[in-house]
Structure formats: C-alpha cells, structure tokens
Amino acid sequence: MSKRTVRSNCHYCGYLCGFWATVEETAEGDRLVDLTPDPTRYPYNERITNGCQRWRMNLEQIDAPERVNYPLRRVGERGSGQWERISWEQALDDIASRLGALAAEHGPQTLASAIGGPHASYWPLHRFLNLFGTPNNMGIGQICWNIRIWMDCLTYGWPIEVNIDPSVTGAVFLWGANPAQSDNLLFWRTLLTMDKQKTPLVVIDPRRTKTASIATLHLAPHPGTDATLALALIRQVIATDRIDHAFVQRWCHGFDELVAHVQPYTLEYAEKVCGVPALDIAQAAHIFSEPSPTALLSGRGIDQLGPNSAPTHRALSILRALTGDVDRAGACLIEGRSDFIPEVELEMSASLTPEQRARQLNLGYTALQSYPGYEGASQLTGRFGKALPMRYLTSAHPNLVWRAALSGDPYRVSALICMAANPLVTYADTKLIHEALHALDLLVVLEYYLTPTAQLADYVLPSAGAFERPLIQAHGGVANFCYGGAAAVEPYYERRADYDFFRELGRRLGQEEHWPGATLKDAIERTLAPAGMSWQQWTERGLYAVPAVFNKQEVRGFATTTGKIELANEYLDSIGGGRLPVPAPVQQDPQYPLTLITGARVQPYWASSYFNNPRFRAQHPEPLAQMSNATLEQAGLEEGQWVEVSTARGSARFKAEVAEIKDGVISVEYGWWYPEEEQGEPHLSGAWRSNANLLTSADIAGCEPLIGSWSYNAIPCNLRPSI
Numbered sequence: 001m002s003k004r005t006v007r008s009n010c011h012y013c014g015y016l017c018g019f020w021a022t023v024e025e026t027a028e029g030d031r032l033v034d035l036t037p038d039p040t041r042y043p044y045n046e047r048i049t050n051g052c053q054r055w056r057m058n059l060e061q062i063d064a065p066e067r068v069n070y071p072l073r074r075v076g077e078r079g080s081g082q083w084e085r086i087s088w089e090q091a092l093d094d095i096a097s098r099l100g101a102l103a104a105e106h107g108p109q110t111l112a113s114a115i116g117g118p119h120a121s122y123w124p125l126h127r128f129l130n131l132f133g134t135p136n137n138m139g140i141g142q143i144c145w146n147i148r149i150w151m152d153c154l155t156y157g158w159p160i161e162v163n164i165d166p167s168v169t170g171a172v173f174l175w176g177a178n179p180a181q182s183d184n185l186l187f188w189r190t191l192l193t194m195d196k197q198k199t200p201l202v203v204i205d206p207r208r209t210k211t212a213s214i215a216t217l218h219l220a221p222h223p224g225t226d227a228t229l230a231l232a233l234i235r236q237v238i239a240t241d242r243i244d245h246a247f248v249q250r251w252c253h254g255f256d257e258l259v260a261h262v263q264p265y266t267l268e269y270a271e272k273v274c275g276v277p278a279l280d281i282a283q284a285a286h287i288f289s290e291p292s293p294t295a296l297l298s299g300r301g302i303d304q305l306g307p308n309s310a311p312t313h314r315a316l317s318i319l320r321a322l323t324g325d326v327d328r329a330g331a332c333l334i335e336g337r338s339d340f341i342p343e344v345e346l347e348m349s350a351s352l353t354p355e356q357r358a359r360q361l362n363l364g365y366t367a368l369q370s371y372p373g374y375e376g377a378s379q380l381t382g383r384f385g386k387a388l389p390m391r392y393l394t395s396a397h398p399n400l401v402w403r404a405a406l407s408g409d410p411y412r413v414s415a416l417i418c419m420a421a422n423p424l425v426t427y428a429d430t431k432l433i434h435e436a437l438h439a440l441d442l443l444v445v446l447e448y449y450l451t452p453t454a455q456l457a458d459y460v461l462p463s464a465g466a467f468e469r470p471l472i473q474a475h476g477g478v479a480n481f482c483y484g485g486a487a488a489v490e491p492y493y494e495r496r497a498d499y500d501f502f503r504e505l506g507r508r509l510g511q512e513e514h515w516p517g518a519t520l521k522d523a524i525e526r527t528l529a530p531a532g533m534s535w536q537q538w539t540e541r542g543l544y545a546v547p548a549v550f551n552k553q554e555v556r557g558f559a560t561t562t563g564k565i566e567l568a569n570e571y572l573d574s575i576g577g578g579r580l581p582v583p584a585p586v587q588q589d590p591q592y593p594l595t596l597i598t599g600a601r602v603q604p605y606w607a608s609s610y611f612n613n614p615r616f617r618a619q620h621p622e623p624l625a626q627m628s629n630a631t632l633e634q635a636g637l638e639e640g641q642w643v644e645v646s647t648a649r650g651s652a653r654f655k656a657e658v659a660e661i662k663d664g665v666i667s668v669e670y671g672w673w674y675p676e677e678e679q680g681e682p683h684l685s686g687a688w689r690s691n692a693n694l695l696t697s698a699d700i701a702g703c704e705p706l707i708g709s710w711s712y713n714a715i716p717c718n719l720r721p722s723i
C-alpha cells in the first residue's frame with residue numbers, strides 16, 4: 001500500500017503542535033500510521049513534543065473501539081444506554097424538524113448550547129445559534145478566561161497578552177496558576193530558563209505546587225482572599241513610592257481615589273485576612289515594582305473564586321498599571337485587531353435581533369456578561385476598530401439555563417446542543433444538571449466518546465478529531481495571531497467536522513446563504529484571506545503572526561471612557577460595579593469548617609478527558625484529595641485511605657494524599673469518571689463517585705454579580721473516612 005507524509009497537527013491541548021503524519025492508503029480509505037514532530041512549525045520546538053505524554057495517543061485513539069463512528073439515536077428511555085445507528089441525513093432531518101417544532105412552540109430561545117474548553121472551534125455553533133435566534137449559549141467562560149478578558153479590557157481598552165521574554169522581563173508573577181501541571185511544555189520551560197538565569201518568580205497559591213517550589217517567593221493565601229492580598233500589594237507599592245510616576249500621571253485615571261481606597265489594606269490587615277506574612281507581601285511588592293518589566297499572569301485559581309474573581313482581577317489590572325507594565329515589552333502586549341476575519345464576524349453575532357437578545361436569561365442578573373453589558377463595552381473598544389467576540393462574553397449563565405429547563409421560568413429551555421463539553425462532569429452542580437438533562441425534549445451531543453453526558457442524549461453525532469480535520473486557533477478572537485493547519489486524512493467511518501453538522505443543520509433551517517464555505521477548509525481559507533495568507537502557506541507555516549508593537553498609547557491613548565487606564569473604572573461604575581475593586585466576603589459555614597479547592601490540574605489528564613488511556617490510568621489510577629498532614633491527622637485519617645469530601649451541595653470520594661498545602665484546605669482533582677464502567681442510567685460510567693462537581697454549585701445567588709463567576713475554589717467543606 002502506498003504511503004505519503006503530510007503536515008498536520010495534534011489537538012490534545014491548545015498548542016496544536018505541528019507533526020509530520022504518515023498516511024497509508026487502504027481499502028477503507030487513508031489511515032494515519034505514524035507521527036513525527038515537525039519543529040519547523042509552531043511551536044518550533046521538538047522539546048515540547050518530546051516532553052509531552054499525550055501525542056502518541058493520536059495513533060491509538062484515531063481508531064479506538066470506544067470512539068463514536070456513526071450517528072446514534074437513542075432507543076428506549078433517556079439514558080437507557082440503547083442506541084440505533086442512523087444515517088447523517090436521517091439525524092440532520094430529525095434534529096432540524098424537532099428544533100423547528102420546539103422553536104415554533106416556545107420561541108427559538110428554547111434552544112441552548114453547552115461548550116467546553118479551548119479544544120475546539122466554536123464559531124460554527126455560535127453562527128448557527130445567532131441565525132436560529134437564540135441568545136442562550138452556555139460555556140465555561142465565567143470561570144475560565146472571561147473575567148481576565150473583561151477586567152483587562154475595561155481597564156486598558158483591550159485585553160492583554162502576557163509578554164514573557166527572558167532577555168527583557170525582570171520578574172514573573174504567577175497568580176493562581178500551576179504551569180508545571182497545566183502546561184508542562186513551552187511556557188513551563190521558559191519559566192525554568194528564567195529560574196536558571198535568576199529572574200525572580202513570585203507564585204501566589206495556597207498549595208506549594210511544583211511551580212511554587214521553583215519560586216523566589218511563594219505566597220500562600222487562604223483560598224479566596226486574593227483580592228485583599230492584591231489591594232495590599234497596591235497599597236504597599238504606593239506607600240513605598242515605587243510607582244512609575246510619569247506613566248501614572250500621564251496615563252492613569254483615578255489615582256487619588258485609588259490611594260484613598262487602598263488605605264485600609266495594610267500589610268498587617270492582609271496578613272490577618274490572607275494568612276500571608278506581612279514581610280512576604282512587602283517583598284513581593286518590592287519585586288513587582290523593580291524598574292524592569294514585570295509579567296503578571298493569572299490562572300484558574302482566581303478565575304474560580306465566585307464573588308471574588310472579578311475584584312481580584314480588577315486589582316491585578318490596576319497593579320500592572322501602577323508600575324507602567326502595560327503594553328510594555330517583557331510585561332504584556334495590547335493586541336491589535338486581527339488581520340484575518342475576527343471571531344465576532346465569524347460567529348455573525350450582528351444577526352441576532354434585539355428582540356431575541358432581550359430574551360437572554362442573564363438579563364437582570366449579570367450586568368456585564370450580557371448583551372447590554374457587551375454593547376456598552378463595545379462602544380469603547382470600537383474606537384480603535386476592535387470588537388470582542390460577543391458569544392463568549394455574553395454567554396448565558398448555566399445555572400439560569402438548567403433552572404429554566406427544569407422550571408420553565410421565565411420560559412422553557414427544551415433543547416440543548418452540547419459540543420466538545422461534558423457538562424455532567426465539568427460544569428458545576430452535577431445533580432442539578434442531571435435533572436435538567438432529563439427534563440429536556442431534545443439533547444444533541446457532538447462527541448468522540450460516549451461520555452456520561454452523551455449517555456443521556458437523544459442523538460450522539462460522531463465528530464472528526466485531530467488529523468481528520470483542519471484547524472485554526474485564534475485565541476478566542478482577541479489577538480492578531482492564529483495557528484493551526486491542514487487535516488492529514490479524511491474523517492474515518494462517518495465522523496464529520498463539527499462545522500459540517502452546523503452548516504447542514506443551518507441549511508435545513510433556512511440559513512443556506514450564511515454558510516458559503518462548503519467545507520471547514522473553505523471556511524478557514526476565507527477566514528485567512530484578508531490577512532493575505534493562502535491555504536498553501538497556512539499548511540506550510542501553520543501560523544499567522546505580526547511583530548509586536550508596544551507603547552501604542554503614545555499615539556492613541558487607551559480605548560476607555562477617559563482615554564486613559566481606568567484605575568477608577570467609569571464604565572463598571574455606570575453598570576453598578578463600583579469605581580474600585582472591593583473584596584467580597586469569603587464563604588463560611590460552621591457545618592463545613594474546612595476549605596475546598598477543586599480542579600487543580602494534573603498531568604497527563606485534561607478535564608474529563610483521557611481517563612480511557614490505560615497507560616495514564618496505570619500511572620495515576622485514582623482521584624486524589626490533597627491535604628496537609630495536620631488536616632489529615634485532625635480528621636483521624638491516614639494517607640492512601642479513601643475519604644468522603646462533602647459540601648452543602650453533595651459528596652464525592654477521593655484517596656487522601658499528603659501535600660504541602662495550607663492547613664484546613666483540601667484540593668481535589670476534577671474530571672473523574674470511569675470510561676471502562678457500565679454506561680447508561682443509573683451508573684453513567686461512574687460519574688457519581690469521584691466527580692468534583694458533585695461538590696460545587698453555580699447557584700446564581702452566590703455568584704459574582706457582574707459576570708456570574710461561580711466557585712470552584714474556596715468552598716466550605718468537610719472530610720471523613722469513606723465507607
């Protein structure tokens with residue numbers, strides 16, 4: 001059989017590393033038979049792929065027996081685990097006609113969607129929803145990404161890209177992130193290089209992670225107290241007169257108000273609230289305000305703090321500005337408008353009518369993460385010709401969607417399309433979601449596998465994965481770079497690119513003219529054309545990027561209400577968010593005296609994925625709950641014992657592991673289910689056993705009021721031996 005070698009990409013994490021794929025022609029069609037890293041394409045470094053445990057999985061998983069290969073329709077009760085194979089034509093016709101009927105009965109807002117992390121392109125789904133007329137797409141943005149994007153954008157006029165350059169960056173701050181586990185690749189290697197050259201690294205994390213262990217200074221706050229800590233850093237930088245006076249005077253709005261606002265946040269006060277020694281906070285402030293650029297990067301630790309996530313991010317956006325570390329080489333870059341077609345145009349958000357926007361469930365709840373919130377912000381960003389992606393930043397609050405599915409209030413959500421997500425395991429409040437999924441009239445899941453969520457579907461549609469479809473990743477639509485590449489083979493069996501499903505469904509529902517690209521490749525070609533990049537160049541280079549230009553304020557200021565960096569924020573104030581960040585109380589509950597962190601990442605798993613890999617399972621067979629020795633002893637437990645962690649919402653089982661972590665804090669892994677176990681109700685492949693989201697809640701009443709962030713961290717909990 002003849003073989004050829006072609007360029008394509010892995011997609012098991014956001015790097016989308018370039019590979020040479022060996023493809024063999026067989027009777028069944030082209031088959032992927034080998035992979036070799038291609039260091040001539042992004043991320044240009046063989047060491048990344050050498051250090052990665054995942055990419056070889058592509059060769060096993062592309063034809064694994066547990067993959068979904070054909071459209072499946074449920075037979076019998078929802079969750080019965082019984083399926084019949086149907087054709088794509090049948091599946092599309094059925095789904096289109098059922099969606100049409102449900103929209104006729106309840107209005108198009110009756111359709112919601114659920115997406116997952118950054119492992120897929122979501123604009124085809126979003127385009128479909130906009131044209132269908134529903135405002136209710138759910139995502140994970142409120143606890144991953146959006147908070148930072150919103151706060152940086154409203155402080156500086158546009159989100160930033162952290163710019164870490166070992167030859168320029170003077171210090172790195174990592175706030176609530178652990179790249180040793182969550183990245184472990186290019187970025188982690190850059191940090192190790194910087195550590196070798198003695199660039200100060202400050203890590204803020206209640207756990208002494210591997211990242212913290214290489215830090216010059218590790219601050220370990222009580223979970224959820226970060227906003228207070230950040231305000232104390234601001235106060236200290238000001239009190240020790242280490243601000244960049246020229247920059248602040250010329251480019252910052254509201255400095256005097258800020259000075260007055262931070263007065264109560266003394267080192268002593270912060271020590272008491274956060275449990276971090278005053279001297280360490282002073283040292284951190286000193287390192288932050290050295291004259292050379294400081295790169296400050298935050299992670300999920302502070303995105304997932306419920307009511308404290310936005311105040312913490314606001315304080316960090318302010319901190320950067322005080323030392324002039326905005327749009328500065330070695331600190332961060334304010335990206336330009338993309339030369340290729342931006343996400344906001346790909347998703348065709350302009351086509352969702354004002355009447356349908358007004359039906360969004362968020363309305364009256366999350367002032368910023370809503371269509372009116374977005375529209376106000378886009379008047380500011382629009383001054384420099386830029387628009388944020390709309391769908392991510394207006395995404396519906398999951399708790400409101402699940403509740404509407406159950407109660408019909410304010411209207412019935414009766415249908416859900418779930419793409420590249422496993423909400424039963426990865427969204428907050430598994431029990432509520434389980435009830436809501438059962439209450440739906442129509443659940444369509446686009447997947448590679450029969451996940452616990454897919455097991456409850458009416459239709460499971462087989463998605464083409466890496467090497468089977470071309471890719472483009474454009475950093476959520478806020479940057480002028482993108483990367484990706486071509487497919488290596490046609491999709492195996494009857495799998496299809498997600499794009500094909502939305503296009504075909506859209507065509508059946510009167511959207512014909514809005515889907516001009518017959519294939520995903522055509523659509524990507526169209527996206528890149530305005531940047532002057534041909535398909536051939538895309539396949540060969542796999543990257544579109546332009547050289548960074550810093551200090552752009554000198555020519556045009558900042559795209560905020562005042563044209564300056566808004567320490568005191570006019571726009572947030574106008575929508576009820578106050579002028580300056582104020583920490584929210586950290587949740588307390590005498591019945592649950594310990595504090596829970598859920599979701600700290602571990603290699604080689606990824607969210608709810610790769611638990612089906614026997615090598616990974618042999619290496620890391622059980623879900624772990626980390627705690628200090630003192631916490632373990634106090635609960636009368638021993639390391640290695642199964643424990644039951646409980647919160648006001650529920651309980652789940654983990655194996656106790658002793659770790660360096662603040663006393664009284666428990667950190668459990670998330671994403672666990674058991675793909676090898678029985679499918680269908682009631683077992684759902686073990687989704688009820690060690691699933692961290694049995695412990696969490698996104699009840700809107702407890703969420704942050706501007707964006708709606710819920711708590712995956714800093715949750716009151718309890719601990720006891722598991723029976």
Ligand SMILES: Nc1nc2c(c(=O)[nH]1)N[C@H]1C(S)=C(S)[C@@H](COP(=O)(O)OP(=O)(O)OC[C@H]3O[C@@H](n4cnc5c(=O)[nH]c(N)nc54)[C@H](O)[C@@H]3O)O[C@H]1N2
Pocket residue numbers: 115116117118119120121140143144300304419420421422423426427428446447448449451463465498598599600606607608609670692693696712
């Ligand atoms: N308790 C707790 N919960 C959390 C978090 C936490 O820290 N703690 N973190 C949150 C965060 S930051 C995130 S991003 C989410 C991640 O949550 P999810 O994105 O829901 O989780 P994954 O397991 O990454 O992916 C879900 C599914 O997508 C499928 N898939 C992958 N790529 C594609 C594709 O291109 N097309 C299709 N159709 N399917 C695909 C995979 O097979 C997988 O089953 O979890 C969130 N949930």
Ligand SMILES: Nc1nc2c(c(=O)[nH]1)N[C@H]1C(S)=C(S)[C@@H](COP(=O)(O)OP(=O)(O)OC[C@H]3O[C@@H](n4cnc5c(=O)[nH]c(N)nc54)[C@H](O)[C@@H]3O)O[C@H]1N2
Pocket residue numbers: 117118144175176177178179181182183204205206207209221222223224225226298299300301302305597599600601602603604605606607608667713714
């Ligand atoms: N192996 C692996 N890698 C992944 C993923 C995965 O699931 N597995 N998921 C990917 C995704 S979707 C994302 S969003 C990124 C996330 O990447 P990161 O942001 O690096 O996520 P985590 O590893 O969860 O690190 C968060 C850290 O915050 C700490 N933390 C918890 N509570 C608090 C708090 O109150 N304050 C502070 N300061 N810190 C706190 C935790 O102890 C943890 O070490 O990782 C990506 N990479």
Ligand code: SF4
Pocket residue numbers: 010011012013014015016017048049052053054055185
């Ligand atoms: S999983 Fe590994 S090889 Fe694949 S894209 Fe990520 S870093 Fe690259």
Ligand SMILES: [Mo]
Pocket residue numbers: 117118140144
């Ligand atoms: Mo994420």
